[in-house]
Amino acid sequence: MSKLWGGRFSGGPAAALEALNASIGFDWRLAPYDLKASKAHARVLHRAGLLDESELDRMLEALDGLAVDVESGAFQGTVADEDVHTALERGLVERLGELGGKLRAGRSRNDQIATDLRLYCRDHARGLGADLADLVSALAEQAATVVDAPAPGMTHLQHAQPITLGHQLLAHAQGFIRDLERLWDWDKRAAVSPLGSGALSGSSLPLDPVAVAEELGFARPVANSLDGVSDRDFAAELLFVCSMIGIHLSRLGEEIILWSSQEFGWVTLDDAFSTGSSIMPQKKNPDVAELARGKSGRLVGNLTSLLVTLKGLPFTYNKDLQEDKEPVFDSLDNLALLLPAVTGMVETMRLNTEIPRAAAPKGFSLATEIADWLVRKGIPFRSAHEVAGACVAHCEERGIELHEIADADLAGISEHLDPSVKAVLDVDGALAARTTPGSTGPRAVADQLAQVRESVEAWRDWAAPN
Template identity: 45%
Template sequence: MSVETKQVSGKMWGGRFAETTAASVEAFSASIQYDARLYRHDVMGSKAHARMLARQGLITTEESEAIIQGLSEIEAEIDRGEFVFKPELEDIHMNIEKALTDRIGAAGAKLHTARSRNDQVNLDFRLYLRDEADTLDVLLGETQKAFARRARKYLGAVMPGYTHLQRAQPVLVSHHLLAYVEMFQRDRDRLAGCRQRINIMPLGAAAMAGTGLPIDRQSVAEELGFASITANSMDTTGDRDFALELLFCLNLIQLHLSRLAEELVLWSTKEFDFIRIGDRYCTGSSIMPQKKNPDIPELIRGKTGRVTGALIALLMTVKGLPLTYNRDLQEDKEQVFDALDTVKASLSITAELLDNTEFNVERLRAATIGGFMTATDLADYLVRRNMPFRQAHGVVGRIVAHCQQRDCELTNLTLAELREFSELIGADIFEVLSVDGSVNSRVSAGGTSRIRVEEALNTVEHSLGIST
């Protein structure tokens, strides 16, 4: 039997193999079931590559045009759901290339000139993640707008601020909501930096050493909108730092959403009764007819683990890999795709949830009464009268202990009783000890006073393009 008759049929890399691939190996190693979503970006990169090959004289203009036309037809078939993906062709790259060659003949077989699947998949992944970063930025902006809308609606309403989940000081509801706007702005800033590092063109690294053919990497980069090209072919094909960085960004976004989710779950309980989530965004119990459960925040909180798991999984995949490309890296996309889908869905539903959540203003104000929440204001009052802060802290601590023994609040004490602890205390102390007086005294930059919060809200609305 001749060598030719033993070669693998149907495999575009099968020239040196004398046996067909085991069906179990094909099933185990195929990635088409999840990397099919890269098809638009694979077509985009292949078109740019074909044009460059023609410009460089590596294929003819006619061959390039045939390739581009064939790729457009294949893309349209996939769009319509008519394209048949073949697991035995392993991945999106081979499925498209085989279909192209079947469609246009020998010209299709020339498309892979001067490239490898190693740099091709890196290109597709970067193109895809660049688009996803832009989508995430839009979703983050919409979530910020939802917070801003609630902050505007409840401007002036007060609530307890917490440390250690213990009532600490009164704050404006809007101040609390705008804290999340700041978190998500940091997420957007991080994402923008990550996008810059994604936006570097890898095609031309080939398998790992570059190519001896006269390609023009820069022209491909310019056509595809990349800011620059990668500098080292070995680093390029083994690099997934950009995917890891994006996963880290996704983790922080989901962690911020999880923190919010925890507060929404707590606030919706009868024990807190701070918010009312719209019925359309809650579920009931199969056995307890009275129940109204905050399932959406609970699911957001629960999904955080899978996003963190995706980051850990890819970190473990990359940690022991020698240069350059190793098939382990096929495990990158499934983790990233799942994390992206999870975070995008969580952001979208969070914006809806916020728009359908009302704050119980009366209950929130009532929760600021009690618990000595203006004790710090009393200490600051004494400091303004030239008492050292540590001494003022001790004085107020003794007043609080006295109130606890009498089972009363600071505002229940008379001026004479207060002056027993310090003669610096005057009749104006009761304005200082009021909730509104406390809140509006916090005029430092970034503080919770009405004037500072309104300034912050105006800035946020302007930056988000919200007209009031």
């Protein structure tokens, strides 16, 4: 019998219970992390005098061999094993006989799974960070080509004020940089080791949770064994970060979908990151962008699923926590698929700058320049806003643009206007005037671009494997 329990039971579980109870179908991916933690635990048992030198050497050799067989597929878990921990103990006992059973001393599946999942999450969060850094870099490199290229800036999806395309692309980069910051901040809280908490109360054996934590790359052991085996804040918080990444990918995807449409025409997507239609031969569909938008719902759903599972759970371990892993695995798997595709789409898309340049002044987007011109002449903005609005109304009645207002009509609109106001009714001039940090002017965008490039290299260093 391979199960880690059953001494007080007179018979085995019903087939229906066994099928429901088994988690080996999804937690087998934790095997490398369980083996890593097992080696650390074996060394602690040795230091506690519970394994002699020869037993430790044989134990570590068997664990290394088991790791090789797991990676190659020569050793696999089965439904009869119930979970990854049971399967690996079976493999160890097959290699070592009775000695293999000694490794379970001082630990439980409760602190094992809490440790394994933390190790898995911390490892994969850095891979996620590396993929995010690649996307930020792709956005930055595209932005570098359009630092001074005008485009309509929009609110409510209506023309508002002229901006630069570089500014728009770097706005997306800022969201992903915040996601990187969240991952880094999350990792500090996730870097605690539950191993040594046992089932819930610690152990009467002279173990050393500090040494285990250090060997496994954690900053410290958990402060409370009850919390150690039941805490899944780290998983929920990681799913929140994944959800925010999904939201930012969705927003980027939506804009690229709009920009690549015939109505916008700002962007041409590369054939390698587009698909076609089974009936309409002319179609070129932005499927990567649409999947980026669509998968955000799945990522948010995984977060919601885990939060509802955790709600109201009593201390300490409950079988409900079997449901903690699949949402985490699914979110990380989907982002690992999605981010390289989005990065490739961004890297290879061609920006058609003449179309947004021509559209930049439309919709009276320079009206605010009139108001600011009046403010510089000492007119209160409240009054200046009214005058600029009157200019727009004048143009709408006549079907003209702001720069086409006749000189003779300006004074009739307001006594504060004269022909010199037309000097500010120029898109390039309006952009150049915006020099404050974070604004859309070419100089400010160039400064922002330099900061983003510097930042992304720092994040690459953090995301590099330890």
